[in-house]
Structure formats: structure tokens, C-alpha cells
Amino acid sequence: MSDTSINLDELRQRIDQLDSDILNLISERASCAQQVAHVKLAEDEDAVFYRPEREAQVLRRIMALNKGPLDSEEMARLFREIMSACLALEQPVKVAYLGPEGTFTQQAALKHFGESAVSLPMAAIDEVFREVEAGAVHYGVVPVENSTEGVVNHTLDTFMDSSIKICGEVVLRIHHHLLVSETTRRDKVSRIYSHPQSFAQCRKWLDAHYPHAERVPVSSNAEAAKLVKTEWHSAAIAGDMAAKLYGLEHIAEKIEDSPDNSTRFLIIGNQDVPMAGEDKTSIVVAMRNQPGTLHALLEPFHRHQIDLTRLETRPSRTGVWNYVFFIDFKGHRDEPKVAAVLEEVQLRAADLRVLGSYPIGVL
Numbered sequence: 001m002s003d004t005s006i007n008l009d010e011l012r013q014r015i016d017q018l019d020s021d022i023l024n025l026i027s028e029r030a031s032c033a034q035q036v037a038h039v040k041l042a043e044d045e046d047a048v049f050y051r052p053e054r055e056a057q058v059l060r061r062i063m064a065l066n067k068g069p070l071d072s073e074e075m076a077r078l079f080r081e082i083m084s085a086c087l088a089l090e091q092p093v094k095v096a097y098l099g100p101e102g103t104f105t106q107q108a109a110l111k112h113f114g115e116s117a118v119s120l121p122m123a124a125i126d127e128v129f130r131e132v133e134a135g136a137v138h139y140g141v142v143p144v145e146n147s148t149e150g151v152v153n154h155t156l157d158t159f160m161d162s163s164i165k166i167c168g169e170v171v172l173r174i175h176h177h178l179l180v181s182e183t184t185r186r187d188k189v190s191r192i193y194s195h196p197q198s199f200a201q202c203r204k205w206l207d208a209h210y211p212h213a214e215r216v217p218v219s220s221n222a223e224a225a226k227l228v229k230t231e232w233h234s235a236a237i238a239g240d241m242a243a244k245l246y247g248l249e250h251i252a253e254k255i256e257d258s259p260d261n262s263t264r265f266l267i268i269g270n271q272d273v274p275m276a277g278e279d280k281t282s283i284v285v286a287m288r289n290q291p292g293t294l295h296a297l298l299e300p301f302h303r304h305q306i307d308l309t310r311l312e313t314r315p316s317r318t319g320v321w322n323y324v325f326f327i328d329f330k331g332h333r334d335e336p337k338v339a340a341v342l343e344e345v346q347l348r349a350a351d352l353r354v355l356g357s358y359p360i361g362v363l
């Protein structure tokens, strides 16, 4: 008993000493980041302090150096918050996201920029684009594809009418819960609210557990969570943020049908991002409707051994070209082999626009 208490005291003294060291080191790091901001300002009075490629490099380096016992993702998450706080000293990043508050898109925004970012909910995807275009915020966050449900067409379509750039990506594991308020009669749930995508992602579970409950689609999971606050016979399917925001209780957790259900979000902005080392490029290409079109488009990627990560076809909205392809691939537009492919595709296409080269999501 006494042995353990001596050890405990010693260990706590050691922890106190380490905490003081960590505190001093974080403060020193924050001063360095402040100096970086002054250097940037001296070079350009409209300087953007946030640097996506540098942040990706910092996080990747930390993950590579980490020897445990904390796992590398956990360690990167801590450094994510340190960077976010350092940056906020000079200028908190302002981020518009597809709202309302409590959506997975807000969770994605905070995962990417850290909790010191100022996040502003928008009512629709095109409003997020407009806020960024107008310079009212630094960046926007919009969902683009889900591993179960596929592409968010509205986001892709909005790119066709916009000059906005992709500056980053973030992937979020999506866990859905069945939530009720404290006044809900749990045995009398006859109505369930959620976003159509979430219903689709939990369909088998709902068929097995609530085959007779009415499924009411609403504009977001957070909206669903808000509605059940006042209805004693209703439940909502939503994530942790919405549950916390509206003080709801869990009837069942992680009810998504696919265990690795995840959604990819894009960070949009007005900035061309330099190479980080592990990058992706997104392009949109319009092709004429001729035999062999798809082969002509993809052949240069194959020849230069560039890894395609996504290919989506959307109907063209101008009616002039029949196909519009959204293509994501590994590499940065400043790399010679990527530049060569882009040049070749340009010659074969009716129109080509590079939406952006950006660091592959780290966290």
C-alpha cells in the first residue's frame, strides 16, 4: 500500500514536470508561428496565413516520428489542435460548411481545421461556394462522396458553374445512432426522422428493428435531431455532434449497415496549393460524344502510370457536350508527368479545368 503511494507521488511529480516542459514548448512553438505570420505579412499584406501543404507535412512528419504508446492518428490529432490554436493567435480560419450546426460536415470542418477555427453553417451547398467566392470566409467544406451511397451530385454540379478551387480533402468515418429525447416513449417510436442518405446507409438495420416506423426524410441529420426534441413518439438518426447539441439519448449506436461507412469532404477556397509530397489532383473534362471517347481520355493516365482514384460521369448542363467527367488522381499538377498528362488530355478534350491539386487527407 505505502509502496504504491510512493510510486504514485513520484509519478505525479514526474507528470507535473513533463507538463511544465510541454507548456513551455507549446508556447515557444506558438511564438515561432507568430513570427512566421509576421514574415508572411512583410512579404504580402494580403497573405493567407493558413498553408494546407505545410500543415499536411507537419502532421505526416509527426506520424512518422511517433514511437507510441499513443497511436499515430491520436498524436496527429493532438498536433492538429496545437497548430489550430497557434494559427488562431494571428488569424482564426473562417470556414463555411453545409449546415445546420451539428452536421457531419461541421464535424469534418473541425477535424480538418481544428477546434480553434470559426465555423459558419450555410443552408445549401451553393451558399458555401458563394461565401468562399465572395471572400466572406477563407474556406468552405462540402460533402462529395460516401462509401455506401456514392457521389453527392449537387457538389459536383456546383463546380461546373464556379471558379472555386479544391484546397484539400478530409475523410470522416460516419457513425449513425438512433436518438430520442428524454420525454420520448422508447417503446412507442412510430416515426423516424433523418436525411435520405442516412436512411439509405441504415436501411437493413431499420428493416430489422423498426419495420413499421414511418421514415420521414428531412434536410439534414441535425434537423432530424432538433425535431425529436418536441415529439414523444419520434426518433432521429444522426451523429454524435447532433446528439450532443440537442441533448439526445442513444437507443442504439452505430446502426450503419456497413462498418467502414465513411464520407469524403472537400475543402474549397481561392488558393492554388503548392506540392506537399503526397498530393491528389481533381479535374473536370468535357468530351465530345464520339466512339472511343473514354479510352482517349484515360489512355494518357495509363501510359504515364498515374493512379486514378475516382471517375464520375455527369450529364453536361450546357447541352453542347454530352459528357462531363470528374477525375481524381494521385500527383500534383506541378509534377512533370502530371503536367504532361494534363497537356495531352487538354488536346483531346473539348474543355478541361483543373479544380485543384491538394494534399491527400492526413487525418
Ligand SMILES: C=C(O[C@@H]1C=C(C(=O)O)C=C[C@H]1O)C(=O)O
Pocket: 032, 033, 036, 037, 049, 050, 051, 052, 054, 055, 058, 082, 083, 084, 086, 087
Ligand atoms: C506557421 C505557419 O503557418 C501556419 C501554422 C502552421 C503551424 O502551426 O505549424 C503551419 C502552417 C500554417 O497553416 C507556417 O506556414 O509555417
